Amino acid sequence: MPAKISTMCYIHEFTERLTQEFTVKEITAVARLNDDDPTKIVYLRVKAFIPVDQNIPCQIKDFNKGQVIFLKGKFVACASWYSVCIGLRVYF
Structure with missing residues (x-):
């Protein structure tokens, strides 16, 4: 069942490929689960779809x-990982 996520994360690695309409970036991100214990982390598999047409916001x-x-x-x-599909909302 899908849920919402809002978190700061570290880009561990990523690949990108080009389709007709999008640049698809598949990202492995790392987020901390506990501010007091840096060993408690979670790996996120993120897939971002960025429009090739630069006229699209x-x-x-x-x-x-x-x-x-x-x-x-x-x-x-x-099982053992999270799949994240972002709706074009990654902020730096």
């Missing part, structure tokens, strides 16, 4: 491995 700015971003979107919890 998009709130996702270009990012690089190692950056910290604010992630806001919907996610689905799966």
Whole structure:
């Protein structure tokens, strides 16, 4: 069942591929679960769809491995990982 997520996360790695209408970025992000214990983390698999047509408004700015971003979107919890599909809302 989908739920909403809003979190700061670290871009651990990502790949991107081009389709006809979108640049699809598949991201592995890391978020802390506890501010007091840095060993308690969760890995997020994020898929971002960025329109190829630059006339279409998009709130996702270009990012690089190692950056910290604010992630806001919907996610689905799966066995041992979370799948996050962002609705074009990644803030830096």
